Structure formats: C-alpha cells, structure tokens
Amino acid sequence: MGLLKQCQELFKTSNLYEVIGVTKAASEAEVRRGYYKISLTVHPDRAPEDEQATVKFQALGKVYAVLSDKDQRAIYDEQGIIDEESDSLDQNRNWEEYWRTMFPKITLQDILDFEKSYKHTDEEKQDLKRVYEESQGDMNKIMESVLCATQEDEGRFRDILQSAIDAGELTAYKGFTHESATKKKSRKRKAQKEEKEAEQMQKEMGMTSESSLVSMIQRKQKSNQTEFNYLIANLEDKYCKKPPRASTAKKGKK
Numbered sequence: 511m512g513l514l515k516q517c518q519e520l521f522k523t524s525n526l527y528e529v530i531g532v533t534k535a536a537s538e539a540e541v542r543r544g545y546y547k548i549s550l551t552v553h554p555d556r557a558p559e560d561e562q563a564t565v566k567f568q569a570l571g572k573v574y575a576v577l578s579d580k581d582q583r584a585i586y587d588e589q590g591i592i593d594e595e596s597d598s599l600d601q602n603r604n605w606e607e608y609w610r611t612m613f614p615k616i617t618l619q620d621i622l623d624f625e626k627s628y629k630h631t632d633e634e635k636q637d638l639k640r641v642y643e644e645s646q647g648d649m650n651k652i653m654e655s656v657l658c659a660t661q662e663d664e665g666r667f668r669d670i671l672q673s674a675i676d677a678g679e680l681t682a683y684k685g686f687t688h689e690s691a692t693k694k695k696s697r698k699r700k701a702q703k704e705e706k707e708a709e710q711m712q713k714e715m716g717m718t719s720e721s722s723l724v725s726m727i728q729r730k731q732k733s734n735q736t737e738f739n740y741l742i743a744n745l746e747d748k749y750c751k752k753p754p755r756a757s758t759a760k761k762g763k764k
Contacts, residue, residue, distance in 0.1 A: 512594055513572050520566050526573045526586065531640055534587065538578070542612070545574040547637070549609060551655065571605035572598075625658045634658075635670060639680060642671055647683030650697055661701040 511519075518524040527534050530544035551557065552566040560566070575598040576582045586592050593599070628634055638656055645651035652667065653659050659667070674680040675687070 513569065513576070513592055513599065516565075516569050517573065520562065520569055526577055526592075529573050530570065530577075541574070541577050545570060545577075546612075547657070549574075553609075554606075567609075568605045571603070571608055575599060575608075628658055629663075638667055638670060639674060642680060642683075642686070647671075647681075647686030649686065649689060650693070653697065653701075661698065661705070664697075 514524040514526075517526065517529050521529045523529060527536065530541065530548050532540050532544040536544065549567060549570050552560065552563050552570065554563045554567055557563040575596075576586060576592050579596075579598060582593060582596065582598070634656070638652070641652050641655045645655070649664070649668075653661075653664060656663075656667070671680060671686065675682045
C-alpha cells in the first residue's frame with residue numbers, strides 16, 4: 511500500500527502536512543517538531559492499547575522522511591506524489607532507531623525547562639485547539655493529550671476553548687459545552703488520586719521540584735516507573751538532532 515493511501519486509512523487524511531499537524535509553509539524545524547509531537551502519541555511503548563500503534567508509528571516515520579528531504583518535499587509540494595522506491599521509505603527500515611537518532615536522551619531539568627517555555631504560549635494554544643477538534647470536545651482526551659497539562663490547567667483551557675467557540679473559530683461540540691457534572695467530578699477525583707501517587711513517586715526518586723510536571727508524567731504513564739523514565743528520556747524536542755540524510759529520491763511516483 512502506498513504511503514498516501516496508508517495515511518488516509520490511519521490518520522483520515524492523505525495530506526502529509528496535516529498528518530503531523532503543520533502547514534505546507536512549515537519550516538524544517540516545525541516539521542520536525544510536528545513529527546515529534548504526533549509520534550509520541552502513537553509510539554508503541556506509549557500506546558499499548560492501540561492495536562495500530564506500530565503501523566502508525568512507522569507511517570509517521572515515512573511521512574517525516576519525505577518532508578525532511580528537500581528533493582522529495584519539493585516533488586510532493588509540486589505534484590502531490592512521492593517516490594515509494596526511495597531508500598528513505600525502505601519497508602525494512604528500523605523506524606524506532608531512526609526516531610532515536612533525532613531525539614536523544616535528556617535530563618529531568620530539560621523537561622522542566624520545556625514545561626516553562628511551552629505553557630501559556632501560542633504553540634500550546636494551537637495544540638489545545640487541534641486536540642479539541644480531534645477529540646470533538648472530549649475534556650478527558652484533551653487533558654490527556656495536551657503536553658504538560660495538569661488539573662490546574664483545566665479552567666484555563668476551558669476559557670481559551672470557549673472564547674474560540676464564541677469567536678467561531680471552533681465547533682461547539684455538545685460534549686464540551688454540556689459536559690455532565692458527573693464526568694467533571696470523576697476526572698477531578700482521578701487527577702487528585704494520581705497527584706498523590708505522583709507525590710509519593712517524587713519522594714521515592716528524591717526529587718524536590720515543585721513542578722506539576724511530575725504529576726502529568728505520572729498520569730499519562732499510568733504510574734509505571736519504566737514509562738516514567740521513558741518519557742523523561744524522550745519528551746523534549748528542542749534537543750533533537752537532524753536525522754542522517756537518506757538517499758536522494760529517484761523519481762516521483764504515485
């Protein structure tokens with residue numbers, strides 16, 4: 511199956527830019543950042559409940575391989591086609607290894623710095639709006655999907671989304687505008703329980719940071735110590751490296 515058709519089936523769009531959440535005018539760094547963010551949501555180690563996680567992860571790697579290569583990207587932009595026989599789209603390529611060449615291990619301090627530089631920015635706001643539309647206003651999914659989101663952010667997120675709805679920028683999904691009090695209370699209880707567990711983890715790991723990021727990581731990784739360390743090692747895309755350049759595309763093919 512060709513990459514464009516595969517993207518349509520997996521991500522409901524054959525537009526490579528839409529797959530990673532960027533525009534056609536995106537810079538090289540923005541393309542890399544978009545790939546990073548989306549790949550985190552489908553990485554096989556982080557989405558064990560998604561039966562298609564592995565194939566989605568591999569498809570994302572191919573999408574980035576195309577858009578990160580100037581020649582292939584130019585062909586795709588001009589003709590809407592890609593070179594399926596390019597070495598960079600090799601079916602036997604190790605996409606996990608490819609991913610790690612760009613996102614090396616980092617420190618907890620890097621993660622804390624990222625939280626500070628990300629929250630309350632236009633980038634966070636755009637991510638929030640995108641997740642809102644993708645989840646059709648489901649606050650549970652929104653709070654789970656937006657980077658660095660904690661219970662403390664929910665009120666702020668609601669204000670941002672409601673303002674965008676009032677301005678006609680977002681769809682007024684009933685799941686958001688008429689969310690039941692029971693669902694809100696259930697989400698709050700769950701968050702409070704996980705925050706207590708995170709505090710205990712914080713003590714066990716000897717961390718003194720007051721950052722709520724620890725709670726966020728703990729919640730999203732379901733209290734799993736291995737996953738906690740995994741996310742710390744791979745979250746912050748500011749420290750990523752460019753991947754080794756693949757062979758130049760041979761010719762455009764549908």
